[in-house]
Ligand SMILES: Cc1cc2nc3c(=O)[nH]c(=O)nc-3n(C[C@H](O)[C@H](O)[C@H](O)COP(=O)(O)O)c2cc1C
């Protein structure tokens with residue numbers, strides 16, 4: 001897990017307007033119970049938790065950065081590093097495990113040339129595992145989180161824009177043989 | 193939608209909706225559950241809508257996208273009413289044919305109907321397929337038939353009539369009494385009597401009380417709650433309303449895992465509709481009942497399904513459990529009395545109020561009443577979602593409903609209760625499903641996941657899988673769970689790596705027992721179950737790994753466990 005907060009070396013100037021609007025829509029007196037929804041929003045619009053955004057949140061809400069850090073590291077959904085355009089989530093829940101999820105994961109690592117938990121150099125794919133997505137009947141399952149460029153922010157390693165979650169596409173009864181085809185389909189898709 | 197100002201108006205709305213329903217119309221129900229969606233269910237739905245439009249048949253045919261029908265293995269599913277024709281594995285190219293042949297001419301499309309793999313018999317009607325005939329659907333009765341996004345659909349089939357009945361005829365204490373009488377026990381795992389929990393919260397001092405619906409469903413291999421939330425969210429909301437009335441809660445939360453985006457969407461929509469109709473909010477149906485519901489999305493932590501961790505998570509803290517007592521029913525969310533109930537528990541409530549406790553407690557066994565929804569998965573033919581009366585045997589579930597083990601292989605074990613449960617071997621297949629019987633054979637009911645494994649599966653590897661899951665999800669607060677599960681994992685790795693010794697088995701056993709007895713929360717207490725149960729029933733597999741490793745030579749002298757020879761990660 002990349003659970004270390006880091007300053008973005010390349011281009012720290014992320015667009016904070018949307019985040020500010022969102023926080024302003026909240027109330028004026030913040031308490032702890034607001035952190036998780038705000039972090040979920042941050043992750044939604046930037047695709048990860050940029051350091052600057054967290055500092056900004058802390059300043060706006062008067063919730064200490066240390067506390068925000070504590071929350072971000074506890075919950076598996078939060079990431080401190082940018083993610084690829086497509087997040088490929090291999091289900092390693094029991095049902096999928098029994099049906100050979102490990103082999104699918106190995107094949108994906110080989111195809112994308114990265115380890116589980118990493119992102120490809122072109123920021124196209126992030127490979128990670130999840131525990132049960134609730135469609136065990138059709139395992140092994142691979143979920144591809146598709147995203148599109150957002151106008152919300154700029155900068156980051158992907159210069160032109162960050163990714164916004166557009167929803168997930170479920171692929172069922174995946175095998176090491178047919179996973180290649182699925183990946184190729186995404187590989188072929190060009191940026192709009 | 194106009195706000196309803198009384199139970200009478202709700203009743204009138206239902207009657208008028210029923211009248212509008214044209215019974216002679218053919219309706220096409222396309223499964224829109226996540227399972228069928230994986231096979232392209234939405235595309236099928238769109239294709240139907242387009243074809244019907246092109247033919248100008250909008251007035252003659254109803255088309256619905258409903259929730260999970262349970263038989264996920266066979267998706268995408270299409271059911272045609274009123275003839276009850278069941279089409280499975282429907283392809284886009286079938287759509288035109290279904291309209292032309294079945295809808296217009298009333299002919300059955302041979303290639304899309306179900307063939308019983310055992311008898312090779314073709315079965316046309318849904319109600320005649322063994323997968324369904326052996327079930328008793330209470331909680332799931334409307335799942336797959338109504339549109340989850342339409343409150344009118346729910347009201348038409350009788351939804352919110354329990355709310356109506358309660359508001360007209362019952363006092364809050366009568367509601368609690370009725371639930372107690374029904375014998376309903378929590379479906380979230382522990383099986384605590386729901387009526388008793390409600391009574392404690394009701395009697396707890398203070399004006400502010402909360403009701404939380406636990407939809408975290410983190411057990412890998414379980415998807416019951418997801419199907420209910422996605423297929424019939426209003427039934428859960430109705431259950432929450434009844435609970436709010438009985439206990440005097442004004443605010444409720446539905447905690448849903450972030451992995452379930454469709455459930456979040458549908459429940460939000462259902463809440464909005466209920467608010468609009470005056471079924472949620474202030475002065476519900478003109479009565480002195482005020483209740484609002486908010487969704488809280490999880491952020492990826494299995495332990496947050498545990499009630500005190502869930503409360504910590506809603507409060508915006510790291511989701512770590514705390515010692516009980518005090519129980520949440522006395523001191524919960526923001527230290528106020530809080531009732532936490534599982535999704536399926538709450539979905540049972542409207543049925544009990546509607547049909548009465550005495551109807552409900554006739555179903556099931558002496559100490560476990562009603563039905564239970566199970567998710568069948570793993571090496572089993574008919575994977576999917578089923579509902580059976582308590583007391584049904586594992587054999588009936590796996591072989592009669594589940595159609596047996598895939599590829600004609602031999603059954604080896606069934607794992608119930610997820611990472612907290614145990615593996616049950618063939619000898620105990622005639623165990624009736626209820627809370628106590630499952631415990632007796634070393635497993636638990638859990639939330640309802642049933643994962644079947646065949647004779648190719650290594651039980652040691654399977655046990656390792658669960659321990660590694662629990663170890664990963666351990667929040668780290670208490671030592672037995674944090675370090676103990678890690679040690680168990682180390683020992684299992686050693687055995688699987690061919691370096692195991694006889695004494696490892698006794699250490700595993702003792703370690704497991706200790707973790708069970710000394711952990712802070714249910715995660716740690718139950719984490720050793722998969723290892724303990726496999727050690728008990730499949731000890732030969734552990735032994736053969738150990739014997740193989742010694743290769744006829746004397747086994748490597750058992751090393752003391754010292755800080756140097758164990759990894760400390
Ligand atoms: C590690 C752990 C995970 C749990 N996960 C869930 C869950 O996902 N859903 C659930 O309803 N209960 C879960 N529970 C049980 C809850 O703590 C609680 O008992 C339950 O929600 C109470 O509702 P009920 O009485 O209706 O069953 C979990 C317990 C533990 C220890």
Ligand code: FES
Nearest residue numbers: 091093096133136
């Ligand atoms: S185990 Fe993979 S979807 Fe449930």
